[in-house]
Amino acid sequence: MSNSSLAGGNASSATKQIIVALDYDCAQDALAMGKLLDPSQCRVKVGKELFTAAGPAVVEGLQTMGFEVFLDLKFHDIPNTCAKAVKAAAELGVWMVNVHASGGEKMMAAAKDVLTGVSGRAPILIGVTVLTSMSGDDLASLGLTVSTEQQVMKLAALVQKSGLDGVVCSAQEAQQIKQQLGRDFVTVTPGIRPAGSDANDQVRITTPEQAISMGSDYLVVGRPITQAPEPKLACQQIISSIS
Numbered sequence: 592m593s594n595s596s597l598a599g600g601n602a603s604s605a606t607k608q609i610i611v612a613l614d615y616d617c618a619q620d621a622l623a624m625g626k627l628l629d630p631s632q633c634r635v636k637v638g639k640e641l642f643t644a645a646g647p648a649v650v651e652g653l654q655t656m657g658f659e660v661f662l663d664l665k666f667h668d669i670p671n672t673c674a675k676a677v678k679a680a681a682e683l684g685v686w687m688v689n690v691h692a693s694g695g696e697k698m699m700a701a702a703k704d705v706l707t708g709v710s711g712r713a714p715i716l717i718g719v720t721v722l723t724s725m726s727g728d729d730l731a732s733l734g735l736t737v738s739t740e741q742q743v744m745k746l747a748a749l750v751q752k753s754g755l756d757g758v759v760c761s762a763q764e765a766q767q768i769k770q771q772l773g774r775d776f777v778t779v780t781p782g783i784r785p786a787g788s789d790a791n792d793q794v795r796i797t798t799p800e801q802a803i804s805m806g807s808d809y810l811v812v813g814r815p816i817t818q819a820p821e822p823k824l825a826c827q828q829i830i831s832s833i834s
């Protein structure tokens with residue numbers, strides 16, 4: 592069974608819906624947080640800061656600890672370069688990888704195509720729609736005169752047309768995406784904030800419970816866990832709140 596067929600519509604009844612964002616500047620801190628977490632209860636995300644600082648070795652280290660890794664590098668380049676980056680990610684054995692939907696259909700289709708030639712289990716490939724840190728005003732400053740919801744839906748449809756498995760979006764848009772693009776189309780939602788916690792630089796936020804009720808498949812949670820006084824407890828509380 593491919594990774595893709597394990598995702599989407601099945602995920603809401605499965606475990607491991609929490610993806611902890613390990614936004615650190617060195618492998619040591621990321622692996623130390625990994626030791627506090629349980630790979631049978633959550634997945635982890637390696638993003639631009641950690642990967643740039645620590646490279647593929649940190650991905651391998653987390654995999655050795657038993658974690659499935661979402662490599663969140665949001666590739667956005669010409670089709671050939673983007674596809675080769677996705678292939679390199681697949682060869683690292685990551686569980687999920689992403690590209691920016693605004694790279695367009697040709698870029699996304701090339702990224703999907705390259706995975707057919709990868710030996711072993713291909714990663715779930717998703718497209719980033721509108722960053723959860725962005726508001727309608729931010730879109731307007733880019734010359735986009737549509738609402739965030741309209742832009743997310745437009746890009747999500749393009750992601751699906753390009754053959755990818757799903758999208759990164761806010762949980763606020765997850766319900767509409769599921770209604771229009773089908774329940775098997777995966778929704779991965781950052782901007783998760785337990786009630787009372789600081790929004791930081793996030794704009795389109797929901798609580799974990801709201802995200803699940805809106806149909807989100809995977810909830811990306813960083814600072815509410817990694818900067819909590821007791822990260823292990825914070826992670827367990829979020830898992831309990833959606834179980």
Ligand SMILES: O=c1ccn([C@@H]2O[C@H](COP(=O)(O)O)[C@@H](O)[C@H]2O)c(=O)[nH]1
Pocket residue numbers: 612614638719721722723724759760781782783791793811812813814815
């Ligand atoms: O639209 C997006 C896409 C990616 N992210 C990433 O998710 C985490 C969120 O971390 P928090 O500390 O919970 O805010 C972070 O790694 C982002 O790069 C996102 O927030 N929004």
